[in-house]
Amino acid sequence: MESVGSTVEMIENNSLGSLEFSSLCTGCGACIATCPDNALIPSWPYPSPDPKRCSLCLDCVEICPVGAISPGIDSWPHRADWVA
Numbered sequence: 001m002e003s004v005g006s007t008v009e010m011i012e013n014n015s016l017g018s019l020e021f022s023s024l025c026t027g028c029g030a031c032i033a034t035c036p037d038n039a040l041i042p043s044w045p046y047p048s049p050d051p052k053r054c055s056l057c058l059d060c061v062e063i064c065p066v067g068a069i070s071p072g073i074d075s076w077p078h079r080a081d082w083v084a
Helices: 004-012 030-034 061-064
Strands: none
Touching: 004 030
């Protein structure tokens, strides 16, 4: 099992995972407008998340009207250690 210290270190280094956008994205910009970290960079065909800014708050996932954004949870290491 991963120690709490190393999990905190992964969070601080933002190595838990990243946002994933699907082809459902319409480019409406709702995710960009709601991001408190200004971590979504407008680009085509969908915004590019800046992993150095993204706090993984998932506000963008919740606001997306077509469900085009997922948190990429399957790629997060040691997920079972810290997600109940």
